[in-house]
Amino acid sequence: MRVLGIDPGLTRCGWGVVEGRPGSRPTALGVGVVRTNPELDLELRLLEVHTAVTALLREHRPTAMAIERVFHQNNKGTATGTAQAAGVAALAAAQADVPVAWHTPSEVKAAISGNGRADKDQVTLMVTRVLGLATAPKPADAADALALAVCHVWRGPAQDRLRVAAIAGGIGAPVRATTLPRWTGISR
Amino acid sequence: MRVLGIDPGLTRCGWGVVEGRPGSRPTALGVGVVRTNPELDLELRLLEVHTAVTALLREHRPTAMAIERVFHQNNKGTATGTAQAAGVAALAAAQADVPVAWHTPSEVKAAISGNGRADKDQVTLMVTRVLGLATAPKPADAADALALAVCHVWRGPAQDRLRVAAIAGGIGAPVRATTLPRWTGISR
Known part of the structure; x- marks a missing residue:
């Protein structure tokens, strides 16, 4: 599983590509930024x-994109620009047929450090350790994007299982997934 | 001047194309929606x-796009989706080299009805009268998009003059405008 993590923003949009599977x-x-x-x-x-995110998708060919889900209460002045940057990143993924997952900052912090309230320094420290990097990634937006990607590599498959179970039960079934059975057994 | 007005939204995104000039x-x-x-x-x-907004730009070839500038305080639940829809509409305009203007709901209401606090019915009534339509456009998102386009046709040139004056004074100059002189006299 190869994940492109995106910490959305207009002034600085962090990105990081991580490959792996749960438990390793x-x-x-x-x-980069x-x-x-x-x-x-x-x-x-x-x-x-x-344009930049589209180029990253072409270069790294990820199997999924993970974007930070930001709630506008947090930083009022830049919330709209952040949401719009996240929107055009998600659009680039859809245009490349790459599925998008959204993770909240506390989900990411809990996944990478075991503490949903970890501060920026702790997240950067844990990202550096987990990925075995020689130096800490900078700026914080770049480290956050790597943390998002690690979070999705570790948690994504569990979320996918939940989604498959929900679809099997007819709950909140995304249209793309519910139309899949029609293609079963048909070579494409 | 031909303006594509966009009342952004994910569930319903209103659009309207208006042609005209100030004072007429x-x-x-x-x-449509x-x-x-x-x-x-x-x-x-x-x-x-x-995809839909890109198709509208190709079909109607507007000289400008006007998008409603929504503040997230208004409707918390859908604000992020609305901002993201506005973002991908603005992106489509940039990809078609069409400039984008943002107008607040009160600017639009004041321009179309003379009252910045007009309700939805009043806006629809005035849009129908101003454009000489036989029937009122429905739903409200479609009427709002037409009102946005009318607002920009009437107010846009004044804003552009302010912008040109600001650029001439070196204030808040957009990079696209300031780099234009380099191309002067060069055929492309």
């Missing part, structure tokens, strides 16, 4: 984020 | 909105 030490394949010019019009900044 | 009666060229299936995964709903 994951490997970091890439990490997409920056856009604050003096550009909003739609051009969104275009920059979308 | 504008003409409606098209109106893009709906996405709430059972689809979020990234697929954003893909539907982006």
Whole structure:
């Protein structure tokens, strides 16, 4: 399983690619930050984020994207821009036929450090240790994106099992999944 | 001036195309609503909105897009989805090289009815009268999108003049505008 983690933002959008499976030490394949010019019009900044994420999807061919689910109560001034950056990243994934998972900051912190209230330094420290990196990834947005990807590598399959169980029970079935049985046994 | 107005949303995204200039009666060229299936995964709903808005840009060739600027305080539950829908609409405009303007609901209400606190019925009534429509556009999202486009036709040029004045004074100059002189006289 190869996951592209995205810590969405307009000024700094963190990204990290991690490969692995539950119960084993994951490997970091890439990490970085997409920056856009604050003096550009909003739609051009969104275009920059979308273009950069599309390029990352082509380069790293992840099997899933994990994006931080941010609640707008946290940081009022930048919440709309953050949501829009997350939206164009999710769009890029849909256009590349890569499924998207959303994880809250506390889910990510709990997965990587065992403490849902860990601070930024603790998250960076644990990401560095878990991935066996020689130096800590900087800035914090890059470390957070790696943490998101690790969280999804470790927790994603469990979430997928829950979703399959929900679909089997007819609960909250996504349309894409419910139409899958029609294709069973048909070679594509 | 031809404006594509967008009242962003995931469940219902209103759109309306209006042609005209300040001080004259504008003409409606098209109106409608893009709906996405709430059972689809979020990234697929954003893909539907982006694809539909891209098709509208190709069909109507507007000179500008006007999107409602929503503040997340208004409707907490759907604010993130609304911001993301607005984000992928703005992205579609940037990809088509169409500039985007953002207007608040009170700006639109004041422009169309003279009252920044007009209710939905009043906005629909005034949109119907101003555009000389035989029947009122429905649902409200479609009427709101037409009102946005009318607002931008009437107010847009004034905003552009303010922007040009600001750029001339070196204030808040968008990079796209400031880099334009480099291309002056060069055929592309």
